[in-house]
Amino acid sequence: MKDMGEASYILGIKIYRDRSKRMLGLTQSSYIEKVLKRFRMEHSKRGAxxxxxxxxxxxxxxPKTDEELKRMSDxxxxxxxxxxxxxxxxxxPDVAYALSVTSKYQACAGEAHWSAIKNILKYLRRTKDTSLIYGGGELILEGYSDASFQSDDDDAKSLSGFVFKLNGGVVAWKSSKQDTTADSTTEAEYIAASEAAKDAVWMKNYIQELGVVPSSAEPVVIFCDNNGAIAQAKEPRSHHRSKHILR
Known part of the structure; x- marks a missing residue:
């Protein structure tokens, strides 16, 4: 085994360091440029x-007509x-929501769906140099959860999203459609917070195994912007609106 020095690239991800500021960054600008060329979007407008x-x-x-089906098949x-x-x-993580919305139409994509995908590519063209930055922050894991209530026009299901930060940068994130149909914003937010809590438990155990984060023994704080969901999590009383939730 030969020591090749510090890694500068890994799996298409550029790694850069600023030791004077104790900072580390990750970016995929080169990979994004290749993706833009592959789909002929390298000269497109830059999306906001x-x-x-x-x-x-x-x-x-x-697609509803044979002509539309033929056009989309290409x-x-x-x-x-x-x-x-x-x-x-x-x-x-800033593109996670847009992708979660558009990815479910892979088997039945139409012009509107493809336009939404191209809009993501336009945004990536404008922000291709955006990086994840670590350093300068506290070694405390904290999470944020949110939900969009019944935002899916096909089945009225809600979307969950969460993000976790550590040492000034984002370390985990997810945006996905909920498995069940929530009947209220409180229920949708509670489900999102529950999904975030599951990831928090795994990350807490993983960080404890590494033994490099002093605060790993402390509870992980998850922020939620719905008072009803917060109350339900802190004091889960029986209620006819939440009797289907197993605790």
């Missing part, structure tokens, strides 16, 4: 947001989703 607020996607926008929608997924998984 990964998904515009007014965009509403559903299966109703899937578009590598699933390949684009997979390419963006790798960016989201490694360094770009």
């Amino acid at each position: 947001l990964p998904m515009r607020h007014e965009i509403k996607l559903s299966k109703k926008q899937s 578009i590598t929608y699933a390949s684009a989703v997979g390419s963006i997924q790798y960016v989201v998984q490694c360094t770009r």
Whole structure:
């Protein structure tokens, strides 16, 4: 085994360090440039947001005529989703929500869905140099959870999202559709917080095994912006609106 020195790239992720500031950064700018060229978006306009607020996607926008089916069959929608997924998984939590919304239409993608994917690529073109930065923050793991109530136009299900920070940078994140249909914003937020708590338990155990974070023995704080969900988590009394929740 030969020591090749400090790593500068790993799996398409550039690693850079500033020892004077005790900072480390991760970026996928080169990989994003390759993705843009693959889908002929390297000269596109630069998007301001990964998904515009007014965009509403559903299966109703899937191809209906033979002409539309033929046109969409020539578009590598699933390949684009997979390419963006790798960016989201490694360094770009800011694109997680947009991808979770668009990825479910891989088997029935229409023009509107493809337009939303291209909008993500335009945003990545503008922000290709965005990095995850670590250093300067406290070695305390903390999480944030949120939910969008019944935002799926196809089945009225809600979306969960959470993010965890450590040492000034984001270390874990997720955006996904909930398995059950929530009947209220409180229930949707409670489900999202529950999903975040599951990840928090795993990360806490993992960090304790590493033995490098002094605060790993302390409880992980998860922030939630719904008073009803917070009350339910702190004092889970029996209630007819939450009797289906197993504790």
